[in-house]
Each structure stands twice: as structure tokens, then as C-alpha cells.
Amino acid sequence: MQIVRDLETLRRALTALRADGGCVAFVPTMGALHAGHMALVAEARRRADQVVASIFVNPTQFGPSEDLSRYPRREAGDAQMLDGAGVALLWAPDVAAMYPNGPEITVQAGPLGAELDGAARPGHFDGVATVVARLFDQVRPDVALFGEKDYQQLLVVRHMVRSLELPVEIVGVPTQRDADGLALSSRNIYLTEEERRAARALPRALGEAAQAIVEGQGVAAALAAAREKLAGAGFDPIDYVELRDAEMLAPLAALDRAARLLAAAKLGATRLIDNLPVQPA
Ligand code: PAF
Secondary structure, three states, X not given: OEEEOOHHHHHHHHHHHHHHOOOEEEEEEOOOOOHHHXXXXXXXXXXXXXXXXXXXXXXXXXXXXXXXXXXXXXXXXXXXHHHHOOOOEEEOOOHHHHOOOOOOOOOXXXXXXXXXXXXXXXXXXXXXXXXXXXXXXXXXXXXXXEEHHHHHHHHHHHHHHHHHOOOOEEEEEOOOEOOOOOXXXXXXXXXXXXXXXXXXXXXXXXXXXXXXXXXXXXXXXXHHHHHHHHHHOOOOOEEEEEXXXXXOOOEOOOOOOOEEEEEEEEEOOEEEEEEEEEOOO
């Protein structure tokens, strides 16, 4: 696997990769890779002749009081995992290579980026949309893969691609989970042992709420019960537990179309997010 850190070399390497006319899939990441990322790579390999991955901890998607400086960085181990999984090219620019003129021109994620996580983390999805647009322009993939764990991010990217008519297919890959149900996340390593045990309450509370809603219990009651379970397990604050429409995240008072149950809450210093699909019977 070739590791590339400047745009000129990236362009040459991509021209060589595309020489046989094959299709290129792209897996953008911020590193600290786990089985969730590797599921994206596996799906990328199924869909394309060549897989390009990126590792870039994007400062523009972190708020001033967030974890940018302590975000886990372990590029050597990540590169080994990607190489072993058949990735052909790793794009690993530093901040100066990604934003040579600073992020002067930015992409606004729009109303979808102001909901839920966008309300809790103002500017976050503008930062994501800006870097993903830039990555797409640099790599020019045929298809790009994003985890459903960051469901709102997946929708923001889909919406951006539709809005800007970017020539790339966006594929969502189901969330990978530990044996007790906790969604895999690079941030799980921040949890203490005790917090890690308590964290399983999040997928459990969502699963129980989803089942109650499908069985016809009122949405508000099911969401309130989930919030109570999270508070009981030590989550504080609970940013949101919401049932939203699966396409545009419009609030739903009843399960009258394909929906997503989404939650974000803090356990100690670590903010966890998760979501589940909820289909009307
Ligand atoms: O999901 C992530 O790892 C990041 O938000 C992404 C898509 C790589 C953009 O920085």
C-alpha cells in the first residue's frame, strides 16, 4: 500500500491506479481504526477494483471545547490494518496539505446539519461537509463508504452530494457492535472500565424503545423510558433521544414511515452516539 502525503503525489498515484480503467472506492476516516472501519473497507473491496482510504483528523469539525488534541492518533498501526485489508492507497495529509490556504471557502451543511448532533455541536457538520467535499475533489472516487453509526453524517454527505451534483455514489454500511451491543467507535477507548460496563445501557435502551414503538406504544412514552434508563445508567447530560424520519430527520410523533431512533449522551467525559432503524410493521 502506498502512503501519500501531498496532493501532487496523490494525483499521480490516482492516475496510475485508474490506468486499467477500474472503479475506485473511497473510505474516509480520522484513523484510530477498528472493526467498523474495516467493514467499510471490506464493502469497498466488494464494490470496486481499487480502494483508497484517508486518515485525516479534521480540525474544522471539532468545537473549541472538544477532544481534537487528545483524539487518538496511531497511523502506523492503522496503515498496517489497511494494507492487510487490501487498500491500495492511503491519503494521509497534514493540516497544511489539506487546507493550504486555511479553510477559507467552506460548505454549509444546511438545515439537516443543524438538527440533533448539529444542535449539540454547532458547526460540526459544516466542518464534515467541507472536508468531505475537499476529499472527494482530491480523490475523485466512484463510490464512497460511510458508517451508519454516524447516521446524521451519512445523510448530510448524501444531501451534499445530491445538492452539489457530485459524481460519487454514497453507500451506508451498518454499524458494527461489540458482543454486548455497544457500537464500535474510536472514542470508546476514552471510557473507564466502569463506564464501559455502563455504556451497554445505550444500545439496550434504544433497542427496547424501538421494540416498544414498533409494538404500538406511544413514541413519547418510549423515548421518555429510554431517557430514564440512560439517566439510571449514569449518562449525563443526555443530549437527545429522538425518533426521526429516516431520510431528512424530520421529527416523528408516530411511526408512520421508515424511521431512525437516535441518541447522544455523555458518560463521564465521553460523548457516545448510537442509532437504530425502526420500520413500521
Ligand atoms: O466519520 C469520520 O471519521 C469523519 O467525520 C470523516 C467522514 C472522515 C470526515 O472527517
